[in-house]
Amino acid sequence: MTITAEESSRFAALLDSQSERLIDRWTKVVAASLRGRMTEAELRQQVQELRRGLHAALGHGAFDLAAEESATLRGALAEMSRSRAQQGFTATETAVSVFALKDALVDVLDLRSGDKETLADFVAASGVVDQLGLFTFERYARSREELLAEQAEQLLELSTPVVKLWEGVVAIPLVGTLDSARAQVVMERLLQTLVDTGSPYAIIDITGVPAVDTQVAQHILKTVVAARLMGAECIVSGIRPQIAQTIVALGIEFGDIATKATLADALRHALRMIDKSRRASGTVSGAPNGRGA
DSSP states (O other): OOOOOOHHHHHHHHHHHHHHHHHHHHHHHHHHTTTTOHHHHHHHHHHHHHHHHHHHHHTSSSSSSSSGGGHHHHHHHHHHHHHHHHHHHOHHHHHEEEEEEEHHHHSSSOOGGOOOHOOOOOOOOHHHHHHHHHHHHHHHHHHHHHHHHHHHHHHHHSOOOOOOEEEEEEEEESSOOOOOOHHHHHHHHHHHHHHHOOOOOEEEEEEEEEEOOHHHHHHHHHHHHHHHHTOEEEEEEEOHHHHHHHHHTOOOOOTTTTEESSSHHHHHHHHHHHHHHHHHOOOOOSSOOOOOO
């Protein structure tokens, strides 16, 4: 709904002349809807920012939320939506903070008089408030999606830790489903750890992976190839009998990649290879050999 320049001017004048009454009533309605989850002082400050932004947007002819003159108002609405999404408020609780302006307008305007101009002004103002409410809802939804995406990324990182088991040996224990997004995180974190530690061996433990299909196997193979390009060898551990049968049935080939039943077996293998390499180069090994691991 659009309003005329004259209606915008009268709405701006009302926001100016009845500023304190509108802010008081607006703040009280919002505070009641949030049931004490924000202080009245915080709400009053937000309401004042919204009123200032709306007043500025209305003072340039017919109201247009997309216009340059409404930038301050859009910014205030977007910031409120973002902060409410982060604080765990619902979309309804956030939108009420805008729609409560209608209650404040009813309290200020004498609608019972039946004056046509007053009623027309209220209808026009309600249309503006509706636009603000829709904008707020959209920004809240966008902020919520961004927040969930960030949390999902953080969970991915937390669910794929890379640990140093021994000097020259790191391991990445996988738990749960290994999809494309998580496989990318696994590869990035493993490669970065190999760079940081200079480890020649990495163990990819799939004990916690419920099932291995062709897609999961491909993800593992790509990670192994990437690690080899970094000069490190990978050992895949956690090959349980059921997993082994599935791999054979699917015809998946791991080639020359070392596979072990348990993480302990994989660590022993890595230590033997490190010890063998050191002996071949004439270096005395300070780490235990395979018999002692």
